Amino acid sequence: xxxxxxxxxxxxxxxxxxxxxxxxxxxxxxxxxxxxxxxxxxxxxxxxxxxxxxxxxxxxxxxxxxxxxxxxxxxxxxxxxxxxxxxxxxxxxxxxxxxxxxxxxxx
Amino acid sequence: xxxxxxxxxxxxxxxxxxxxxxxxxxxxxxxxxxxxxxxxxxxxxxxxxxxxxxxxxxxxxxxxxxxxxxxxxxxxxxxxxxxxxxxxxxxxxxxxxxxxxxxxxxxxxxxxxxxxxxxxxxxxxxxxxxxxxxxxxxxxxxxxxxxxxxxxxxxxxxxxxxxxxxxxxxxxxxxxxxxxxxxxxxxxxxxxxxxxxxxxxxxxxxxxxxxxxxxxxxxxxxxxxxxxxxxxxxxxxxxxxxxxxxxxxxxxxxxxxxxxxxxxxxxxxxxxxxxxxxxxxxxxxxxxxxxxxxxxxxxxxxxxxxxxxxxxxxxxxxxxxxxxxxxxxxxxxxxxxxxxxxxxxxxxxxxxxxxxxxxxxxxxxxxxxxxxxxxxxxxxxxxxxxxxxxxxxxxxxxxxxxxxxxxxxxxxxxxxxxxxxxxxxxxxxxxxxxxxxxxxxxxxxxxxxxxxxxxxxxxxxxxxxxxxx
Numbered sequence: 001x002x003x004x005x006x007x008x009x010x011x012x013x014x015x016x017x018x019x020x021x022x023x024x025x026x027x028x029x030x031x032x033x034x035x036x037x038x039x040x041x042x043x044x045x046x047x048x049x050x051x052x053x054x055x056x057x058x059x060x061x062x063x064x065x066x067x068x069x070x071x072x073x074x075x076x077x078x079x080x081x082x083x084x085x086x087x088x089x090x091x092x093x094x095x096x097x098x099x100x101x102x103x104x105x106x107x
Numbered sequence: 108x109x110x111x112x113x114x115x116x117x118x119x120x121x122x123x124x125x126x127x128x129x130x131x132x133x134x135x136x137x138x139x140x141x142x143x144x145x146x147x148x149x150x151x152x153x154x155x156x157x158x159x160x161x162x163x164x165x166x167x168x169x170x171x172x173x174x175x176x177x178x179x180x181x182x183x184x185x186x187x188x189x190x191x192x193x194x195x196x197x198x199x200x201x202x203x204x205x206x207x208x209x210x211x212x213x214x215x216x217x218x219x220x221x222x223x224x225x226x227x228x229x230x231x232x233x234x235x236x237x238x239x240x241x242x243x244x245x246x247x248x249x250x251x252x253x254x255x256x257x258x259x260x261x262x263x264x265x266x267x268x269x270x271x272x273x274x275x276x277x278x279x280x281x282x283x284x285x286x287x288x289x290x291x292x293x294x295x296x297x298x299x300x301x302x303x304x305x306x307x308x309x310x311x312x313x314x315x316x317x318x319x320x321x322x323x324x325x326x327x328x329x330x331x332x333x334x335x336x337x338x339x340x341x342x343x344x345x346x347x348x349x350x351x352x353x354x355x356x357x358x359x360x361x362x363x364x365x366x367x368x369x370x371x372x373x374x375x376x377x378x379x380x381x382x383x384x385x386x387x388x389x390x391x392x393x394x395x396x397x398x399x400x401x402x403x404x405x406x407x408x409x410x411x412x413x414x415x416x417x418x419x420x421x422x423x424x425x426x427x428x429x430x431x432x433x434x435x436x437x438x439x440x441x442x443x444x445x446x447x448x449x450x451x452x453x454x455x456x457x458x459x460x461x462x463x464x465x466x467x468x469x470x471x472x473x474x475x476x477x478x479x480x481x482x483x484x485x486x487x488x489x490x491x492x493x494x495x496x497x498x499x500x501x502x503x504x505x506x507x508x509x510x511x512x513x514x515x516x517x518x519x520x521x522x523x524x525x526x527x528x529x530x531x532x533x534x535x536x537x538x539x540x541x542x543x544x545x546x547x548x549x550x551x552x553x554x555x556x557x558x559x560x561x562x563x564x565x566x567x568x569x570x571x572x573x574x575x576x
Contacts, residue, residue: 010348013348018358020356020359026363031480032135032464033467034462036132036364039145041198041202041357043128043356047205049347050206050350052153054213063220075167076204077208078175079172079178080202085149086180087194087198088202091198
């Protein structure tokens, strides 16, 4: 596939995802906006996958391209991505633990 | 072949789990399940990324993952519920930083492989520049938002003469360097890329500095969508659908939330970001007038009687409740009142607190059932039928000036109509004006009584006074 057709395939996915994003979010009530923000925050931690891919590419012994600086940058990338994923989901879980349904006035 | 098919299927499963997870987040009853679905999707995505690596670079990935898990888990489990907004900001910054790291590593890696003699392809070149810039702005901006909310630096807007001009200049310099890197397809001295990323970090700092603490919910939501976008663009760079879809979902949702909040405050986003709300004008006016005069201060016992013999009480929580950590005491007061047959409802303004839904989370922490919490549109008609509106540490969201004083900076912002209630009791630390620095005529209303002091101490006092009746 040529570069251009790859680009348009990716762009199509991007545009469709925008619509899905708006659609899914517009149903969430105000009460849940904080957990929602926190959960979506965890989901963009998917960048961790990108960090892993680049690290593997860098440290591939077949190319022997790694330098200390580059290795450090990728490790920092993986660490930051992991903070985003782990912290994001854990904090959301903690918030949602508190949303319990109870009949008003009853103990 | 089979491995390839399995990996692609795993990626599709991860995407489906993200979308389903967000879907389940639309109801409090299923939200937890939704969060876990999304987390499961993330786990699948990570395993699918690791599987084809044949253990290459395992030690580097392990170091990063161990450090990240330790830091992320520790801070997520240790943080107090009231500090939630800044924690979300920090995790968001980490994501933005990771996107910038990925792009920078990609760029340097390519440079090292080809000695900068071979041009990058257009798609990789453009997307790595864009994702590095947005990621860096988001990371630095999130750190400033964290510092402001954690009160490690002033929550007030930091402004100086010519600020917009300086910010514009920095943005222009970034755009110039970015264009250079893009047009030459990366075949230019590496310093251009380095300076570009450094300036993007500077811009992130300077962009959040002039925004006041009260507008932080909008900023965090916006930065969240920035990081989402940066991650989506990283997906273009790596030609990886999973990153594009997940990043875009977040970018779209963050944008949507930001717009909703702007609407709730009836202020265009431009005004929030560049208006330096409550910076100089409003505050100085309030100070010059020496505060408000005709206010009525009452004692805890007076308020206790008023509450105990009311038919319906509406609690209006604000940031003051969060600061004083008074949510548990508020719940206890509500329990006492309900025991006496008083109907207690909570009125939640969309921008009360420092994060959308901030009050909901705090009250949920104190076990207030969420069906007692009412949105602004639902509760406003109720105030006329209410005996006492109990305002706890909320200010600007109750300010009637938004309705009728055209010169007020918050004119036009929808507010909670607390002044329609038969009696208004305002719990407040002092007569200092709110974050926006605007006087509140509600306090001069003859039916308003002020109960000064720390919100938690006042509410605790009310609990024992009501018990004693």
